[in-house]
Each structure stands twice: as structure tokens, then as C-alpha cells.
Amino acid sequence: xxxxxxxxxxxxxxxxxxxxxxxxxxxxxxxxxxxxxxxxxxxxxxxxxxxxxxxxxxxxxxxxxxxxxxxxxxxxxxxxxxxxxxxxxxxxxxxxxxxxxxxxxxxxxxxxxxxxx
Amino acid sequence: xxxxxxxxxxxxxxxxxxxxxxxxxxxxxxxxxxxxxxxxxxxxxxxxxxxxxxxxxxxxxxxxxxxxxxxxxxxxxxxxxxxxxxxxxxxxxxxxxxxxxxxxxxxxxxxxxxx
Numbered sequence: 001x002x003x004x005x006x007x008x009x010x011x012x013x014x015x016x017x018x019x020x021x022x023x024x025x026x027x028x029x030x031x032x033x034x035x036x037x038x039x040x041x042x043x044x045x046x047x048x049x050x051x052x053x054x055x056x057x058x059x060x061x062x063x064x065x066x067x068x069x070x071x072x073x074x075x076x077x078x079x080x081x082x083x084x085x086x087x088x089x090x091x092x093x094x095x096x097x098x099x100x101x102x103x104x105x106x107x108x109x110x111x112x113x114x115x116x117x
Numbered sequence: 118x119x120x121x122x123x124x125x126x127x128x129x130x131x132x133x134x135x136x137x138x139x140x141x142x143x144x145x146x147x148x149x150x151x152x153x154x155x156x157x158x159x160x161x162x163x164x165x166x167x168x169x170x171x172x173x174x175x176x177x178x179x180x181x182x183x184x185x186x187x188x189x190x191x192x193x194x195x196x197x198x199x200x201x202x203x204x205x206x207x208x209x210x211x212x213x214x215x216x217x218x219x220x221x222x223x224x225x226x227x228x229x230x231x232x
Contacts, residue, residue, distance in 0.1 A: 006160070032218055043206065043224040044161070093160050097218045105151060105210075106220060110160040 003027055004096050006109030014117055015086060021079045021112045023094030029074035030096035034106065035067075038091040050077040074099065084116045119144040123207050123223035130197055130230050138192040138226045140181075140207035147212035150174075150183055150190040151220070155204045164192075164205070197230045204228070 003026040011019050023033055031052045036044040048069050049057040056069035066088075068080040077096075081088050091113050095106040124139040142150065149168045153161040165174030170185035179194045190207060207223040 004160075034219070041225075041227075043222045044220075046219060046221075049219065095161075095220075105163045105166055106218065107163075108153075108161040111158075113158075 004094065004107045004109040006094055006112055008112060009110060010113045010115075012115045012117065013084065016083055017116075019081045019084055019114060021081075021092055021094075021114075023077045023079070023096065023109055025075045025096045025098075025107070028096075028098040028107075029100070030077075031074065031099040033071060033077040033094055033096045035069065035077075035079050036093045036095070038093060038111075040091075044093060047079075052077075081114065084114070086116045089114055089116045119148070119209060119211060119221050121207050121209055121221055121223035123205075123226050125224075125226070126204075127227040127229050130228070132199055132230055132232050133196045134230075136192070136194040136197045136201075136228065138205055138207075138228070140190045140192065140223055142188050142190065142207075142209050144188075144209055144211065148209040149212060150181070151208045151210070152179070152181055152190070152192050153206045153208060153222075155206065155225070157203075161206065197228070199230045199232055202228055202230045 005024045007022045033050040035047045038044045047062045050069045050071040052071045058064045071077040093111040095108045120143045151166045152164040154164045155161050165176040167174040167183035173182045181190050181192045204225045204227050206225045208220045
């Protein structure tokens with residue numbers, strides 16, 4: 001079945017570091033990918049919708065300069081947390097829609113646990 | 118706006134017990150409804166879905182029926198196993214040809230099944 005690969009699975013870094021997270025669709029093309037953030041024991045909150053070849057659409061309250069999204073190809077979207085601080089520590093999950101199967105459910109990556117010291 | 122509400126957890130059951138996790142939604146139009154499962158430290162996996170009223174989604178012994186009259190999509194399983202222990206998320210996706218594909222999630226319900 002459709003697979004979404006997210007890398008890295010875990011990152012631990014110092015405050016002030018920028019961290020890049022990759023989301024790849026392995027066996028389908030995705031014009032749209034989604035980035036979610038999940039706090040411990042809480043639900044997933046959509047941060048932004050990543051559109052191939054165009055700017056991402058950010059949800060209200062999400063700082064676009066803090067969370068940079070690039071969707072340069074039909075199989076790759078990246079989320080860069082710039083100058084990360086401890087409050088950015090969280091579980092980040094991406095998902096992707098198969099462009100040829102628009103009404104099918106999204107496929108999720110396994111998530112990236114980001115810990116900022 | 119659109120929203121999803123799930124029963125609070127954790128839900129603790131003995132193996133082979135009957136499971137119900139309630140989910141209700143608020144939406145305009147005709148959304149699609151989903152249940153996702155998240156095992157510890159992992160991303161989400163689609164468990165089942167329903168795209169229109171009265172549809173029943175089913176998978177791995179779980180089932181849920183899209184009830185438009187009660188705006189509900191309760192998850193049920195007749196006999197749970199220890200391996201079913203996970204967090205379950207109810208979600209909706211807006212309907213219509215112009216939908217963005219954006220999912221709105223409930224808060225999640227943790228299920229703990231004891232042997």
C-alpha cells in the first residue's frame with residue numbers, strides 16, 4: 001500500500017538550532033502534503049498545508065517564518081523549524097494525498113519526535 | 118466551524134470485552150469520516166472510513182456507522198485484544214469537490230486492554 005516516509009524519526013538538539021524534517025511519498029505522487037503537530041496526550045493540530053510548486057497555507061496562529069515549508073517536488077515536502085527553542089519540542093507528523101486518488105484518505109508518516117534542550 | 122468530539126479516555130477493558138468509543142461531529146455539508154489508530158511512538162494508521170450517511174466502515178473487527186441524524190460515528194469492536202491498546206482518533210474531512218483534504222481530528226481516546 002501507499003507509504004509515507006518521514007525522516008528523521010527523532011532529533012535532539014540545542015536551543016537555537018534549525019532542524020529540517022523530510023516527508024516523502026514513496027510510491028505515489030502528492031501535490032498536497034500536510035504537517036501536524038502533536039503535544040503529549042493531545043490531538044493532532046494541523047500546522048500547514050504544503051502545496052507542490054507553490055507557497056504553503058498556514059493555519060491561524062502558526063508562524064510561517066518559524067516553520068518553513070518547502071514542497072519542491074511531487075514526492076517531497078520539508079518542514080524546517082528555525083532557531084528552535086524548548087517550546088518547539090513536540091511530535092511532528094506529516095501526511096500526503098495521492099494526486100491520482102483525490103478522494104482517498106491521507107497517508108501518514110511515522111512522525112518525528114523533536115526535543116530541544 | 119467543523120469539529121470532532123470524542124469521549125475522554127483512558128478506556129480500560131479486559132481482553133474480549135466489548136468496545137465503544139463515541140465520536141460526534143459538527144460540519145456543514147457532507148463530510149467523510151475516519152477512524153485512525155496510533156500505536157506508541159508511531160504515526161497514524163487509517164483504521165476505517167465512511168464517506169456518506171449510513172455507510173458502515175469496518176476493518177480488523179472494528180466497525181463504525183455514519184449516522185447523519187445523530188451526527189455520530191461511534192467505533193465498536195465485539196472482542197478487544199491486548200494488541201488493540203493504542204490511541205484512537207476520530208476525524209472528518211470536508212465534503213464537496215472543492216475540499217482541501219484537510220482533516221479535523223478529535224482529541225483522541227486511549228484504549229488500554231488488560232489480559
